[in-house]
Amino acid sequence: xxxxxxxxxxxxxxxxxxxxxxxxxxxxxxxxxxxxxxxxxxxxxxxxxxxxxxxxxxxxxxxxxxxxxxxxxxxxxxxxxxxxxxxxxxxxxxxxxxxxxxxxxxxxxxxxxxxxxxxxxxxxxxxxxxxxxxxxxxxxxxxxxxxxxxxxxxxxxxxxxxxxxxxxxxxxxxxxxxxxxxxxxxxxxxxxxxxxxxxxxxxxxxxxxxxxxxxxxxxxxxxxxxxxxxxxxxxxxxxxxxxxxxxxxxxxxxxxxxxxxxxxxxxxxxxxxxxxxxxxxxxxxxxxxxxxxxxxxxxxxxxxxxxxxxxxxxxxxxxxxxxxxxxxxxxxxxxxxxxxxxx
Numbered sequence: 001x002x003x004x005x006x007x008x009x010x011x012x013x014x015x016x017x018x019x020x021x022x023x024x025x026x027x028x029x030x031x032x033x034x035x036x037x038x039x040x041x042x043x044x045x046x047x048x049x050x051x052x053x054x055x056x057x058x059x060x061x062x063x064x065x066x067x068x069x070x071x072x073x074x075x076x077x078x079x080x081x082x083x084x085x086x087x088x089x090x091x092x093x094x095x096x097x098x099x100x101x102x103x104x105x106x107x108x109x110x111x112x113x114x115x116x117x118x119x120x121x122x123x124x125x126x127x128x129x130x131x132x133x134x135x136x137x138x139x140x141x142x143x144x145x146x147x148x149x150x151x152x153x154x155x156x157x158x159x160x161x162x163x164x165x166x167x168x169x170x171x172x173x174x175x176x177x178x179x180x181x182x183x184x185x186x187x188x189x190x191x192x193x194x195x196x197x198x199x200x201x202x203x204x205x206x207x208x209x210x211x212x213x214x215x216x217x218x219x220x221x222x223x224x225x226x227x228x229x230x231x232x233x234x235x236x237x238x239x240x241x242x243x244x245x246x247x248x249x250x251x252x253x254x255x256x257x258x259x260x261x262x263x264x265x266x267x268x269x270x271x272x273x274x275x276x277x278x279x280x281x282x283x284x285x286x287x288x289x290x291x292x293x294x295x296x297x298x299x300x301x302x303x304x305x306x307x308x309x310x311x312x313x314x315x316x317x318x319x320x321x322x323x324x325x326x327x328x329x330x331x332x333x334x335x336x337x338x339x340x341x342x343x
Contacts, residue, residue, distance in 0.1 A: 005310050007049040007073075018296055019051065019303035026310045041065040049073060049306045052081070053298070060086035070327070071095065071309035075298040077158075077289075078238060079319050080211045091326060094319040095305040099157060100298045101289035106161035108288035109206050109236045112260025113166075115282050116232045117145065117204070119258060122279045143203075146170030151202030153218075154209035155180045155190070158236070162206055163190050174201060177209075199226040204234070211238035221246040230257040236288040239263040248274050251281065262288045 005027040007019075016029045023029065030047060034040035034056055041062045044050055048068050053075040056062070063069075063086045071093040072082055079096050087094050115121070119138060126135045150166045152159040155177040163173045167189060174191045176198035185192040193201065205227070209215045219233070220243040233256055235242055244265045250256040258280040264273065267286055275281050305315040314329050 005048040007047060007051055007306055007310075016299075018299040019306075021300060022303040022307040023310075026307055037062050044069070049310060051075070051302055051306060056081065058082040058087070063087055063090050063092065066090075066092070071306055071315070073302040073306040074319075075302040077101070078210065080238065082319075084320050088320045088323045091323060093309050093315060093323055093327065093329070095302070095309070095315045095317050096319050097298045097301045097305075098317055100301055101291065101294045102157045102161050104291045104294060105158045105236050105288040106165055108262060108284070109158070109162045109208075109234055110165045112234045112236065112262065112282060112284070113150070113204060113206060113232070116234060116258040116260040117142065119280065121282050125279060147172065148203040149174060149201055150204045150206060151176065151193075151198050152190070153177075153198070153205060153207045153241075154237075155185050155188075156208060159206070159208040160188055160190075162208065163188055171204075174198065196226070199223055200228070202231060203228060204232045207233070207235040207237045207241055209237055209241060211240050215241050217241070217243040219243065219247070221249070224250040224255055227255065229255060232256070232258050232260075234260040236262045239265040239267065244273075244275065248278075251278055258282075262286055 007023060007027045007029050020029065027049065032040050032043035034043075037056045037058070040056055042065070045065055045067050047066070048070055050066065050069055050072045052072070058072065058081060060083050063083060069092055072087060072095070074082065074094065074096045077096060077098050077100070079094060082094055084094055119142070122138065123135050126132065146169070148171055150171045150173050152163060152173065152175040155175040159175065163175070166173050172191070173189070174193045174197070175185050176193055176195055177185065182192040207219070209218070218241055224246060233242070233247070242265075247256065247259065251259060260282045261275065262284045263286050264275065264283070269276065276283055305317060308315045309329065312329055314324055314331050318324060
């Protein structure tokens with residue numbers, strides 16, 4: 001008789017009724033205290049799966065200690081908390097929830113963009129300090145949105161939703177993404193451009209790319225130098241895509257007029273981080289995905305993904321698909337492919 005399988009959970013803040021909707025028939029959930037990554041690895045060593053959202057960095061050393069683990073389920077879009085190459089080498093499937101909170105992040109990106117364009121932080125300071133006469137003169141130098149160019153860095157799901165919102169404001173939208181075909185970008189009414197064109201033509205830039213070796217500090221002093229004077233930068237993706245010291249210098253010089261940031265290089269940030277105090281920067285605490293729907297939907301989704309793998313099937317959202325042919329997992333179809341006339 002096969003013993004019940006076990007899924008280790010790295011986050012003790014919530015109970016697991018939503019995950020168990022899918023997992024209950026195939027696995028028990030085991031809470032593993034994780035004051036350190038090493039402590040978690042020790043506690044999860046005999047578990048068949050791991051569920052996490054943030055907090056622990058699953059590097060090669062930690063992954064090598066997960067002796068029985070066949071799947072790491074992430075309740076997030078980003079996967080930078082897992083060394084995916086190490087997981088693949090260990091034969092571990094990594095899943096995420098890429099389509100759970102697309103709309104929320106797109107809304108937040110537009111909110112930050114509009115706030116940065118209309119300089120709401122500074123306008124609020126003028127109002128609070130009874131400096132009503134300063135607000136209008138500042139905005140008298142601000143071009144209207146219609147006809148300006150928004151550049152999207154990467155063209156995944158969130159960027160596509162952001163493009164739809166931006167076009168409603170009359171913005172011309174361009175995108176740089178070497179991994180998405182020009183035809184696909186064009187189908188969304190967005191103009192595909194090269195990296196150089198992206199930097200040179202964008203009045204506003206919204207960052208939507210994943211964080212990896214290729215995108216680390218992609219927006220740096222050299223990139224800022226190629227941008228228009230007075231460009232506006234928004235980031236709802238990952239902080240380290242922007243080199244903060246270079247952004248701070250560009251903001252101080254006026255090369256970058258304003259910025260809207262939901263993510264920073266270090267989170268939580270150093271309390272003395274200049275970006276928190278600059279009047280031309282709006283910072284929100286990595287909350288772009290948050291809504292009443294986000295957490296319940298993500299938890300249910302990660303439970304379904306892990307359940308599929310523990311049932312011996314391919315998951316729907318596999319981050320490292322090259323591992324799948326090397327596993328005993330089977331492809332599956334939600335409905336029969338050959339349906340008779342009376343079915």
